[in-house]
Amino acid sequence: MMFLIKWDSEQPLYLQIRNQVVEALARGDIRPGDSLPSIRTLAEELAINLHTVHKAYQLLDQEGYIRLSRRNGGIVRDLAHPAQDFVEGWRDRLSTVLSEAFAQGMTSPEILQHCQQVTQEFSNKTHHQDEGEGVF
Amino acid sequence: MMFLIKWDSEQPLYLQIRNQVVEALARGDIRPGDSLPSIRTLAEELAINLHTVHKAYQLLDQEGYIRLSRRNGGIVRDLAHPAQDFVEGWRDRLSTVLSEAFAQGMTSPEILQHCQQVTQEFSNKTHHQDEGEGVF
């Protein structure tokens, strides 16, 4: 799991981390049962503060993506179904993003094509079962 | 153009306004050439501060959705093509939103169906040409 901090981004650091974990999950780069790096390890690796990483992990835990335990650190959960109350908020966010494209003059076919392309990137879960990153 | 402020939302007020304008634009509720309410008018109507509305309008102007002039206030621009540098950032945001759905266990067909539904809402531009809101 590679993290990359964009220091010139307008996005808060803890959100960048959160998003990268979620995208890695969607992409299949990390899977249920896998461990995230320890809070301190990742903080040092990215040269940022422990609490910033902690905040990202707490958010991921709260949203249901991982389970954060005092013992094993952050472990990716198995989400067969969306967490409760997820879909409503998610559709609102989807609406907002798609509305931007319409308002900018993109056409429905154009927009839907982007959706399909992105979707294919994520469902391309060509994945090696036995490749590090796991709990040991 | 009806605005609705959610006081319990986590979203900043100025972003709520910005998003509602963009969605109204996508939905066809407002069209190129239309005037937005004056900053002071809208501020009073929503019982919020003038500067908060101004910030929303400035953002909309900066993003290319409206033109803000000292003379006529905020006027919706005609965006036949996306503003430069729009698409790159937009696709990133789309990726983030769609990745959340995947990570929550939704399937590709499910997700694409949502995209199509939202898209249809926006392309349903059943619109009355001569209905107020215009410049006068």
Add this chain to the structure above:
DNA sequence: CCCAGTGTTATACTAGTTATATAACATAGG
């Protein structure tokens, strides 16, 4: 038994953002 490595909590501080409140300025139309 202790040590090292987990997350967790507490406190403090700086900087930036959000929202409000007042006031004033600049411009042009009626």
Add this chain to the structure above:
DNA sequence: CCTATGTTATATAACTAGTATAACACTGGG
């Protein structure tokens, strides 16, 4: 000239983001 438009300038309070230290609680391994 008055009025309505956006614009700019301060100031202030509350909150957020990020950093810095320090300490606490737990537990697996040596």
